[in-house]
Structures are given as structure tokens and as C-alpha cells.
Amino acid sequence: MEIRFTLNGKPTAVDVPPDITLLRLLRDYLDMTGTKCGCEIGECGACSVILDGEVVNSCLVLAPQVEGRRVVTIEGIRGPDGGPNDLQEAFIEAGAIQCGFCTPGMVVAATVLLRKHGYPTREQIIEGISGNLCRCTGYQQIVEAIQMTVLRRGGLPEKEEHA
Amino acid sequence: MSIKHFDYVRASSCAEAVALLSDPTHISRPLAGGTDLMVLRHKGEVQWDRLVDISQVPEMRTIVQQGEAIVVGAAVTHAEIVEHPLIQRYLPLLADACHSIGSPQIRNRGTIGGNVANAAACADTLPALVCLDAVARIVTKDGEMAVPVKDVVVGPNRTSLPAASVIRDFVIPIPPAQARMAFFKIGRRQVQSISRLSLACLGWLDADGRVAEVRIVPGACTPQTQRFDQAEAVMLGQVPTEELVRKAGQAGAVQMIAITGRRWSTPYKELALPALIERALRKVFGLPEVR
Numbered sequence: 001m002e003i004r005f006t007l008n009g010k011p012t013a014v015d016v017p018p019d020i021t022l023l024r025l026l027r028d029y030l031d032m033t034g035t036k037c038g039c040e041i042g043e044c045g046a047c048s049v050i051l052d053g054e055v056v057n058s059c060l061v062l063a064p065q066v067e068g069r070r071v072v073t074i075e076g077i078r079g080p081d082g083g084p085n086d087l088q089e090a091f092i093e094a095g096a097i098q099c100g101f102c103t104p105g106m107v108v109a110a111t112v113l114l115r116k117h118g119y120p121t122r123e124q125i126i127e128g129i130s131g132n133l134c135r136c137t138g139y140q141q142i143v144e145a146i147q148m149t150v151l152r153r154g155g156l157p158e159k160e161e162h163a
Numbered sequence: 164m165s166i167k168h169f170d171y172v173r174a175s176s177c178a179e180a181v182a183l184l185s186d187p188t189h190i191s192r193p194l195a196g197g198t199d200l201m202v203l204r205h206k207g208e209v210q211w212d213r214l215v216d217i218s219q220v221p222e223m224r225t226i227v228q229q230g231e232a233i234v235v236g237a238a239v240t241h242a243e244i245v246e247h248p249l250i251q252r253y254l255p256l257l258a259d260a261c262h263s264i265g266s267p268q269i270r271n272r273g274t275i276g277g278n279v280a281n282a283a284a285c286a287d288t289l290p291a292l293v294c295l296d297a298v299a300r301i302v303t304k305d306g307e308m309a310v311p312v313k314d315v316v317v318g319p320n321r322t323s324l325p326a327a328s329v330i331r332d333f334v335i336p337i338p339p340a341q342a343r344m345a346f347f348k349i350g351r352r353q354v355q356s357i358s359r360l361s362l363a364c365l366g367w368l369d370a371d372g373r374v375a376e377v378r379i380v381p382g383a384c385t386p387q388t389q390r391f392d393q394a395e396a397v398m399l400g401q402v403p404t405e406e407l408v409r410k411a412g413q414a415g416a417v418q419m420i421a422i423t424g425r426r427w428s429t430p431y432k433e434l435a436l437p438a439l440i441e442r443a444l445r446k447v448f449g450l451p452e453v454r
């Protein structure tokens with residue numbers, strides 16, 4: 001069946017079987033492999049995308065469910081010059097990327113978190129990426145990368161914020 | 164039997180969903196957030212040849228106040244419940260229960276109707292809905308029916324929902340202004356985790372400081388989510404004290420074992436349940452927290 005939706009700001013139409021997931025639509029039918037395929041049962045977050053402004057596991061969305069809706073993938077998250085944005089730079093700087101498998105999902109989740117909370121607290125950051133598993137970094141550097149972005153975007157360090 | 168491929172159709176109203184689900188030429192299942200169905204699909208346990216998408220049916224997507232009740236559409240997501248001002252104001256217990264579910268990704272997809280209709284033993288909204296006396300309004304081929312949530316889920320993964328029906332919404336009476344409520348949960352995401360246990364509690368005092376109403380509903384504890392009336396009986400009509408909440412906790416453990424018998428998780432739960440009951444009662448009746 002033909003599915004029409006907005007993908008990273010562009011109107012997109014794609015003909016797929018009705019029983020595949022959004023994850024498979026992106027990877028197998030549009031060759032957009034930035035979205036990673038991990039567990040396919042909603043537990044690892046590697047497949048995270050933004051659906052109408054909310055972070056979701058694309059492995060739990062049936063492809064036809066996105067008909068008429070807006071999807072943003074990691075390919076749609078970048079700086080004005082097309083390179084990495086400040087959040088992505090911070091991931092590199094903080095050493096938040098090792099094997100990199102979880103990174104697209106982490107960046108997607110963090111992007112929504114930053115948009116929703118503006119200047120999230122450490123606790124909100126941890127909660128915001130709680131659906132994303134990382135087997136390499138131990139999360140510390142990932143939380144730091146997000147905190148770094150918060151600071152650079154004008155947020156105050158947490159202690160002062162609560163003072 | 165597992166089916167290899169299946170079809171998809173999107174319903175635009177409850178009536179259309181029920182008509183599609185009753186179409187004898189298909190084996191249909193309703194699809195909402197997909198957090199359960201898509202897992203079955205991945206495991207190859209496809210027992211349908213068509214999914215009827217009810218996740219965007221307008222009348223199932225709203226939260227509104229109707230008189231003395233809040234009506235929550237069955238296709239409202241957990242995240243939407245957590246963030247909704249009417250829920251935060253009148254039903255914080257439900258907001259806490261929905262917040263305790265999964266991850267942001269799961270809360271953004273999973274729906275309250277799906278949580279009830281799939282009746283997982285660990286469905287976290289169940290104890291909250293039972294505690295709040297929620298009534299499910301169900302649309303069937305033959306019309307509409309209203310069933311208390313406690314009677315919808317009859318056991319793990321078993322409901323009393325008629326074939327080809329959909330839950331349209333939940334009618335949740337607004338508790339009186341003096342009511343206090345609490346939701347606590349222990350144990351993490353894993354469905355099989357021995358430590359999974361939750362508790363919804365609600366109550367209020369009369370003018371003399373005695374317990375006028377108390378509802379104690381453990382989750383992931385008994386096959387059918389229910390009020391623990393023996394624990395409630397300990398509190399009812401009494402002035403809440405440390406001694407009393409401890410007794411209520413013990414009565415809760417006794418009642419659990421009476422219902423489930425002794426099983427592998429009992430040694431853990433007979434310690435954990437009283438602790439959860441005590442903690443919730445302390446919060447609801449304003450006793451100081453211990454530890």
C-alpha cells in the first residue's frame with residue numbers, strides 16, 4: 001500500500017506491504033539506515049524517531065500508522081550548515097560515542113527532551129534517555145554531553161538553578 | 164497457528180471499528196499504540212490477518228470533564244495522561260501510575276485502553292483504575308455497555324470483553340476534595356521480574372479524624388486486580404496510627420496468600436506488599452514517613 005507522510009520536512013510517498021514496521025520502512029525501503037535496528041520489541045531505543053513531535057520506538061509503529069503524519073529521523077537532525085549540531089558536537093566532545101550503535105537513538109531522545117524542557121535538570125535528562133540502552137559508555141558521558149548542550153544553550157548549572 | 168502476512172485498515176469511529184472487527188471475512192484485532200501487538204508480531208505470534216487501527220479515532224482521543232467525572236478516551240497515551248491538567252488536578256494517582264510505565268518512548272505510544280484490553284498481569288494502570296472506581300464504556304455490535312474496570316480484567320491476559328468490541332473510554336468519578344491518593348511501584352521494567360509490585364491507594368478522613376473511606380489495590384499481585392478489603396477493614400472507622408497501618412499491611416499479606424496460595428514469588432511479596440501498603444497509607448493519611 002502507498003503511505004504518504006512527511007519525512008524530515010519533505011513530503012514522502014512509499015509503497016510498502018501493510019504489515020511492516022516504520023523501522024523497516026525507513027531502513028529497507030528508503031535506505032535510511034541512521035535509525036538503528038536493535039531488539040525490535042521496544043526495549044533498546046536504538047530505533048527512536050520523532051513522530052508528530054514525540055519520541056517513539058519505530059519498531060513498535062506499524063508503517064501505515066504514519067500516514068499523514070510527521071516523522072523526523074536522525075538524518076533530519078543536524079546543524080544549519082548540514083554538519084553536526086551543538087548536541088551532536090557535544091556527544092563527540094564528551095566521549096559519549098563508543099561503538100555508536102545507540103547514538104542516533106540517544107540524539108533523537110535528547111533532541112525531544114531539550115525541546116520540551118528547554119533546560120532539563122540532570123534528573124530529567126536521565127529520565128529522558130531511560131528508554132535508550134547503551135552497552136558501551138555507562139551513560140555518564142551521554143548525560144554529560146546533554147548537560148554540556150544545556151549550558152551552551154544558556155541554561156544554568158543545576159546548583160544555581162535551584163538556588 | 165501463526166499468520167505470515169496481514170492487512171491494515173484505519174477506523175475513523177468506534178462504530179466503524181466494531182463493524183470492521185465483526186467482518187466475518189477477516190480475523191481482525193484492534194491496534195492502538197502497538198506496544199504489545201508489535202511485540203507479538205516480532206515473535207511471529209500473529210493470530211490475525213488484519214489489524215484495525217483505532218489509535219486515531221477522535222472520540223477515543225480526548226480527556227474531558229463530564230459533571231462529576233473525568234472521561235478518558237481509550238486511545239489516549241500514557242504520556243498524554245501524565246501531562247493533562249485535569250488528571251494532574253483530580254486524579255494524580257492515575258498520572259503517577261502512567262508515569263511509572265516503561266520509557267518515554269513507550270509512554271508516547273502505549274494507550275490506557277490497550278493496557279486494560281491486553282490485561283497484562285503487570286499493567287500499571289489497572290490498580291489505579293480499579294482504585295478510582297473507573298468504569299469502561301464498551302462499544303459492541305449490539306450497542307454500548309458500561310463495565311467496571313475490575314470486572315473487565317478477569318485474569319492475566321484475560322478479559323470479559325465481548326468479541327469484536329472496543330473500549331471507547333473510561334468514566335472516572337472525581338474523588339471528593341478531601342481525598343488523598345498514592346501510587347507506588349517497585350521493580351523495574353522486566354515483565355517477569357519477581358520484584359514487580361505496585362499499589363494504588365486512596366482515602367479520606369471524616370470530621371473526627373477517622374477513616375471514612377479507604378481503597379487499597381495492589382497491582383501485579385493477584386490474578387484479578389481487586390481491592391484488598393481485609394486491609395481496608397483494619398483502617399475503616401479508626402484514627403490512623405503507626406500501629407494501625409502496620410496491621411493493615413499484615414492483613415494485606417494474609418489476603419494475598421489467601422487469594423494466590425503460596426508460589427515462587429510469595430516469600431518476596433509477603434514482605435514487600437505490607438511495606439508498600441504501609442507507605443501508601445502513611446502518605447494518604449498524613450502520617451510521617453519512616454526510614
Ligand code: FES
Pocket residue numbers: 036037038039040041042043044045046047048057058059060
Ligand atoms: S529496535 Fe526498537 S526499541 Fe529496540
Ligand code: FES
Pocket residue numbers: 096097098099100101102103133134135136137
Ligand atoms: S556507544 Fe555502544 S551502545 Fe552506546
